[in-house]
Amino acid sequence: MQIPIIDFQPFIEGNLETRQAVAQQIYQACHEIGFMYLKNPGISSQQIEAIFTRSQFFFNLPLEVKQQLAWSDEISNRGYVGIERERLEPDKPGDLKEAFNVGKEVSSYNATPNIVINKWLPEQEDFQSEVLAFWYTCCQVADQVLQAFAIALQVPEDFFTTKHDQQNHTLRLLHYPPITQQPKPGQVSAGAHSDYGSITLLFQDRVGGLEVQARSGEWILAPAIPDTVVVNTGDLMQRWTNHVFCSTKHRVMIPTDERIMRSRYSIAFFCHPNHDAEIVCLPSCRRENSAIYPPISAGEHLLSRLQATY
Incomplete structure (x- = not known):
């Protein structure tokens, strides 16, 4: 099984016929493997290179500086996550990676409205502005992809975007450091897992290492391909579509x-999706008028998954 490469530019710039053709390619990729490469996704290579430079700058800071921004709770899900802090496979040692999570600047939970919850180092305004700019660009790309999903699934084109308009998205900078000592038994860089939300955009450097599990159970490589972004479907999209689109396990x-x-x-x-969005089987995805999952709110699902991970 090969992960398909889909040129997204005809969807962004094309007419109804070309948009439907791209949406059909996306449908096939999401149905068969849950992963695809999008070529020409609407983000410049210069902006991607710049955010990788900023990421390297951050992770090269001393640990005690990064720990000033330490991740603290599932509701905010912001800040620095140290090596081995996260465990994507609960029965294995912590993952050999570190991360920095960023979302929109204010909370969307009713209990804490309009509170700035991103964590930033003082006197690092350039880092903050560039990371937030990249987050916003990703929001725009994700909306375009969600429109393609809607066309593919025969629902109104704004069906998914209106359920994501609170922008409860997380941008995650990730660093997998060199291995300088013997790992613990069963320890990996990122344990096998599926993503929690609707879709994920993934940008990789040339080192690579991502593996995707095909339906046969075989693990296949998903190397970095220039001028593309990896897109995969998450658990909530799988629930929405009654397994028509699959949420596929992957690992590093x-x-x-x-x-x-x-x-x-x-x-x-x-x-x-918005925290209060109800995830219920789409009419076009029902099998013999049955749904695999009961309805669930997106916020409830996300919190339960984060609590199980940390």
Whole structure:
């Protein structure tokens, strides 16, 4: 099974016929494997290179500086996550990676309205502005992809975007440091998992390491391809579509070659519906008038998954 490469520019710029053709390619990719590469997604290579430079700057800071921004709770889900702090497979040791989570500047939970919850270092305005600009660009790309999903699934084109308009998305800078000592038994860089939300945009550096599980159970490589972004469907999209679109497990293993001594960087944009959005099976995805899952609110689902991870 190969992860397909889909040119997204005809969807962004084309007429109804070309948009439907791209949406059909996306439908096939999401149905068969849950992963795809989007070429020409609407983000310049210069902006992507710049955010990777900012990410390397942040992770090169001393640990005690990064810990000033430490992740503290599932509701905000912001800040620095140290090595081994997250455990994507609960029965294995903590993952050999560190991360920095950013979302919109204010909380959307009713209990804490309009409170700035991102965590920033003082006197790092350039870092803050560039990371937030990239977050906003990803919001725009995600909305375009969600429009394609809507066309593919035969619902109104704004069906998904209106359920994501609170922009409860998380941008995650990720660093997998060189392995300098023997890992614990069963320890990996990022454990096998599926993503929690609706869709994910993933940007990789050239070191690579991402593996995707095909339906056969085989793990296949998903290397970085220039001028593309990896897009995959998450658990809530799988629930919405009654498994018509699949939420596929993926992982990052510890390299077995010279890459073990190199840093790997990636950037993930996790697209989540509004917290109060009800995730219920789409009419076009019902099988014999039955739904696999009961309705659930997107916020309730996300909190339960984060609580199980940390």
